[in-house]
Amino acid sequence: VLLSWSKRIEEVEPYSQLAEIYDDVMRHVRYRQWAGYVAGLFSKSPLPVRRVLDISCGTGSMALELARLGFGVSGFDYSWHMVKQARLKAHGQHAPLQFWCASMTDFTTRRRYDAIICTYDSLNYCRTPQQCTRVFEKAYEALLPGGLLIFDVCTEKNSKQHFQNYYERDAIATCEYIRQSSYDRKTRIQSNEFIFRWAAQPNKTFKERHLQRIYRLDDLREIVLRTHLRLIGLYDGFTRRDGTEKSDRVHFVLEKPQR
Ligand SMILES: C[S@@+](CC[C@H](N)C(=O)[O-])C[C@H]1O[C@@H](n2cnc3c(N)ncnc32)[C@H](O)[C@@H]1O
16 A cells, blocks of 8 residues: 555645644544643742643644643644644634744743643654754743742653664545654664555645654653752652653753752
């Protein structure tokens, strides 16, 4: 099937096609529970956390769940297509949510936040340590003293175990898609290729290539050490146990020190 799909493949920007079906593709993700977990981590802050900024908001699922819990949430994402979906979902919500387009490696905000989040391995899209440093520096500027930056990353164990040679084919009413993933141990790059064929455009095939770097936890610790943020927690999955290389996903909690 892939061969017949491959004839007229147009390569497009990551998330430009996926955005429209992202919530369907990610229907297994339990954002409500995840938001509850993240909200629990806010208790690590000496501040009462009220205002939260999501710096890779995607289609806004996490932001909406946090808003439901009573937090004032804003968010941005690099992909305009994702932001558009987030705005559609936020439309008509009880609490108004602002979403805009920006990069986590290069953003400024007028207000200061109690907490900044960057969830679902979005930081892995930073393919160099320098880019991670930029994210941490920008977050530092946008946080109030005592505020938290919470992000999660996938570990190499996760990539080796689940995405070394992964293939998935699925269809929803409007679109058929294929996802193929691979992991290169040398470069520590995980590649996820999505191929789409829309019911409305059956003669066209689109491809997105998403590249993520899988960091050693010690390397991330080192990067954090060279910033003004302080690592105050590193957790395994959605628990309060210590995160290690044996975890699939770890949550980092960094604090902007008060003094
Ligand atoms: C796996 S999705 C996660 C989205 C959302 N956080 C969630 O939990 O559903 C990764 C997101 O990171 C965004 N992203 C990648 N690089 C970015 C950057 N430099 N700045 C902001 N967002 C970025 C992508 O556009 C995408 O929406």
